[in-house]
Structure formats: C-alpha cells, structure tokens
Amino acid sequence: MPNAIEPYNEHDDRVVFLSKFFENWQISLEFAESKSDHFKKVLRIAESTPTFNRIIDICSGSSDNNDASRAFKLIFKAAEFLEFIKLYDIVKNWKSTVIRICGEIVDRKTIGKLRRCYTDKVKMINFPTYCYGVSPFTFNPFGCHRTKIHNMRYNAWYHYIIEKDGKILIDKKRILQEIIKNLQDYRLCPVLNPNEIFSNFLKLPCEIKHNDPQWIISRGDDGMLIIESREEVELRRILI
Structure with missing residues (x-):
C-alpha cells in the first residue's frame, strides 16, 4: 500500500484515458479471390452486405482486367459483429485475409478474445x-469486468486506499492506471464504452469517512477494509 496518493486531474486524465480507445468502432474484412471451394459462397454472402466493396484488381491495379486477382472489403459496425464472425470463420486462414478494427490491423488471437467476450454478452x-x-x-463499478477491479473481494477498488486522520483516501490515479493496463487486450471490444467507464470512475469518492451513512465499512479476516455502498448491497441482493 503506498504512503501517499498521487493527485489526479479530471480533465487531463480524461483526455489520456479516452486517447487509448476508439470513438466510432468498426471492423473491416479484406480478402482476395481464392481457389478455396468456399470462395463462391463467401462472395455471395459478401455481395449481399451493404458495405461490400470491390477494392482493386491486385495484379493490374485496375477493376477492368478480368484476368487479375480481385480484392474485396466489407465493413461492419459493432451491432454487426456476429455477421462479421460468420464470414471470418470461413476466410480467417486465407493468406490474403486482413482484419482491421478502426484501421488497426489485428491478429486472430485478438479476434478470439473479443469474440469470447462478445458472444458471452449476447448469450446473456x-x-x-x-x-x-x-x-x-x-461485479464491477465501471461497466467492464475486464478492468479486473471489482466491487468486492478480489482486487476490489477499495484495496487502493490509504487510511489517514480518520479518513479513507482513495488512490484514484492508481485505479485509473490499472484500468488502462487491464483493458489493453480488450480496448478493441465492439461494446466497450470508454466514456461510460470513465464516468463511472469519476463516481468513485476521493475519500470516505468512517461514519458516512452511505457506506458499509467492515474488516475482513485478514484485517483489510471492506467498503460497500448501501445501494450496491441492495442491488446485489436482488441480482444474486
């Protein structure tokens, strides 16, 4: 536990935080003509997609040369992620396939992580x-459990504190740094809302008094503080 808390600046830290993410999410799928038995099927599905675009003929640089290899591109919004997955599953092993999220080339490992998280959300x-x-x-107060900072027990937000002069000081700067670090692998998630996460971060108090009626404060068997809002306790009682 640190002996001092580094101050944070709401405006500056908001700018830094939001710069780590993308505002208008989209994913593009690019592939070239293939000898695969599935190519005609893929092309048929692709041509029915509103954002389908024949880019160029790779060999000639012209779309008029029928002998050249053709390249294609489709763009999907966040709400169309599962439609992207249907095509991606067919073309992901083609050498010509390129996936970009918000213009950034991503690999299959990244897609796999986002897919697991997103499909779990859809199932729920x-x-x-x-x-x-x-x-x-x-359970987490931010709006993404991939922050790995929870409401209770394991790596709870109230583990980032200093007790001083009868007050509990919250190390919000350190919490924000942890959020940024833990979200790196999921910063391209189609449903990640960085504005919502930062707004929820701001709702965390900077300090708590032991006698504040808004909070239930106790100590665990290990002597560490456990801090829960009364509203949160009631919500959890309903959900569990």
Whole structure:
C-alpha cells in the first residue's frame, strides 16, 4: 500500500484515458479471390452486405482486367459483429485475409478474445448489465469486468486506499492506471464504452469517512477494509 496518493486531474486524465480507445468502432474484412471451394459462397454472402466493396484488381491495379486477382472489403459496425464472425470463420486462414478494427490491423488471437467476450454478452440477453458482472467474482463499478477491479473481494477498488486522520483516501490515479493496463487486450471490444467507464470512475469518492451513512465499512479476516455502498448491497441482493 503506498504512503501517499498521487493527485489526479479530471480533465487531463480524461483526455489520456479516452486517447487509448476508439470513438466510432468498426471492423473491416479484406480478402482476395481464392481457389478455396468456399470462395463462391463467401462472395455471395459478401455481395449481399451493404458495405461490400470491390477494392482493386491486385495484379493490374485496375477493376477492368478480368484476368487479375480481385480484392474485396466489407465493413461492419459493432451491432454487426456476429455477421462479421460468420464470414471470418470461413476466410480467417486465407493468406490474403486482413482484419482491421478502426484501421488497426489485428491478429486472430485478438479476434478470439473479443469474440469470447462478445458472444458471452449476447448469450446473456436477459442480463443487460452483463458488462457490470454476473457474479460476485465479476461485479464491477465501471461497466467492464475486464478492468479486473471489482466491487468486492478480489482486487476490489477499495484495496487502493490509504487510511489517514480518520479518513479513507482513495488512490484514484492508481485505479485509473490499472484500468488502462487491464483493458489493453480488450480496448478493441465492439461494446466497450470508454466514456461510460470513465464516468463511472469519476463516481468513485476521493475519500470516505468512517461514519458516512452511505457506506458499509467492515474488516475482513485478514484485517483489510471492506467498503460497500448501501445501494450496491441492495442491488446485489436482488441480482444474486
């Protein structure tokens, strides 16, 4: 636990935080003509997509040369991610396939991580607050359990504190740094909302008094503080 808390500046830290993410999410799928048995099927599906675009003829640089290899590009928005996956599963092993998220080339490992997280969210259609956690192990105050900073128990936000002069000081600068670090592998997630995450971060108090009625403060068996808002306790009682 640090002996001092580094001050944070809401405006400057917001700029730094949001610069790590993308505002208008989109994913593009590019591929060239292939000898694969699935090429005609892929082309048929692609041509029915509104954002389908024949880029160029790779060999000639002209779209008029029928003997040249053709390249194609499709763009999908966040809400169309599963449509992207249908085509991606067919062309992901083609040598010509290139995937870009917001213009940034990504590999299959990255797509795999985003896919698992996103499809889990889709499966939880009756749980609209999925990103805020679905169990005591993933409940979080920010809107993405990939921040790995939770409401309780394991790496809870109230582990980033200093007790001083009867007050509990929250090390918000350190919390923000942890959020940025932990979200690096998921910063390209189609449903990640950095503005919402930062707004929720701002809601964390800078300090808490032991007698504040808004909070339930206790100590665990290890002597560490456990801090929960009364509103949060009631919400968890309903969800569990």
